Amino acid sequence: MLKIKLPDIPLAERCRPKTLEDFQGQKHLVDIGKPVRTMVENDALTSFILWGPPGTGKTTLAKIIANSTSSEFFQINAVASGVKEIREIIEIAKQNKIHFKKTILFIDEIHRFNKAQQDALLSSVESGEIILIGATTENPSFEIIPALRSRVRVFVLEELTKDDLLNILNYAIQKDEFLKQVTIKNIDKDYLIYISGGDARTLLNIFEATLISEIDKNEIEITKEKINITVQRKNIFYDKNGEEHYNIISAFIKSIRGSDPDAAVYWLARMIESGEDILFIARRMIILASEDIGNASPNALLLAVATFDACEKIGLPEARIILSQCAIYLATSPKSNASYLAINEALNFVRNNENPKTPLHLRNAPTKLMKELNYGKEYKYPHDYENNFVQQSYLPNGLKDKQFYFPSENGNEKNIKERLKNLWKGLKKYT
Incomplete structure (x- = not known):
């Protein structure tokens, strides 16, 4: 067979559809009369978020919209960009x-932006200076700040069907100039679709990588066995700079949260074998130890912090043992997200309600004037009372009985709950 120059650009990018007619899937958004098509046809864009699984067309849809309207298009990734950009x-x-020219700002992985970065968008989105299109695999209800969320629409992208994926594969084979130069005798399309997990980009990446491994043959067959060899060799399902990076750490965290040590160790092994930063893994376990275990097992946070320090000091390969010990400990610990819920509820309350002044008895009085103004007056010092406790109000007026922390019945938190019920009997109910 004649030598063929291999392409520099991945197949998924070379065959990215340029029009809504060539776009596969998401008919509830792009069919005639549906919201995205209507916006494009009328050149009447508004800001919106595309929320859906990896490889379902979020970036492609954003680029089609930009190409189909009179707009200047900017694309940034939330992981690599900041407020300055x-x-x-x-x-x-x-x-x-x-x-009178529109500007589209497409932000991939917008859920990775922190509050300050999202705040920087508010004024321009509200004024219409920019049309924001955000792409996320995470629920916008939790990852996008309310102020920004209220200024955009949210479109949910559905998983691609088998027919969608077949159409995408066939479109690439028919349209791509590189593929036209080779003779493909057979493709195990069902297995390609199965192993891609519904991700169109992964589907095309595996297909092209397998094909290139056979490029010296006159007739190419893409069989299940050859696909498996490609997947193992290319480690196609884990890209530290891509979406699967976040999918696997998510599976790891959810396995620990779900008290499944076997699944936790499996996903940990996937990350270690793929070259993931061990400090990234350890850092996420610190967060989980507080968010999902909390006071049900306070030692979980201590062990997670110690794991981070140990991994930083010794590195791989030995750090794998420490990471495994910590992951198993966290997975088998009693769970409570009461602390997580408490601070979220308190923050929500503070943001959405008028906040009274600090009660006088809780104020510090370092000066004579402050004492004359009754700062600190009538404060009861708990250590002067039996069991180092005395009932008094620590919340502002009108919030005396407000409760944010609801201890669970799990682990050490059950004891905390009983103690609080006894201490605050008659004033607060810890039920």
Whole structure:
């Protein structure tokens, strides 16, 4: 067979659809009369979030919209970009608006932006200086701040069907100039679709990698056995800079949260074998130890922090043992998210309600004037009382009986709950 120059650009990118007619899936958004198609046809874009699994067309849809409307298109990734880059794009958008030109800012993995980064978008989104299109695999209800969420629509992308994936594969085979140069005798399409997990990008990546491994043959067969060899050799399902990175750490965390040590160790092994940063893994376990275990087993946080320190000091391969010990300990610990829920509820209350001044008896009085103004007056010092406790109100007026922390019945937290019930009998109910 003649030598064929291998492409520099991945197949998934080479065959990315340019129009809604070529786009596969998401008919509830792109069919005639549906919201995305209507926006494109009328050139009447508003800001929105695309929420759906990896490889379902979020980036492709954003690029089609930009190409189909009179807009300048900017694409950034939330992992690699910051407020400075956003502000530079906003300045360009302001100039575009003067000349009646729209500006689309597409932010991939927008759930990775922190509050300050999301806040930087608010004014420009509200004024229409930029049309924001965000892509996320995470629930916007939890990952996008309410102020930004209230200014955008959320479109949910569904998993691609088998027919969608077949159409995507066939479209690539028919349209791609590189593939036209080779003779493909047979493709195990069912297995390709199965092993891709519904992710179109993964499907095309595996297909192309398997094909290239056979490129020196006159007729190429893409069989189950050859696909498996490609997957193992290329480690195609784990890209530290891609979405699967977040999928696997998510599976790891959810396995621990679900008290399944076997699944936790499996996902841990997947990450270690793929070269994941062990400190990233340890850092996530610290967060989980507080968020999902909390006071049900306070030692979980101590062990997680110690694991991070140990991994930092000794590195791989020995750190794998420490990570495994910690993951198993966390998975087998009693669970409680009461502390997590308490701070979220308190933050929500503070943000959405008028906050009274600090009661006088709780204020510090370092000066004579403050004492004259009754700062600190009538404060009861708990250590002066039996069992180092005395009932008094520590919340502002009107919030005396407000409860944010609801201890669970699990592990050590059951004891905490009983103690609080006894201490605050008649004033607070810890049920």
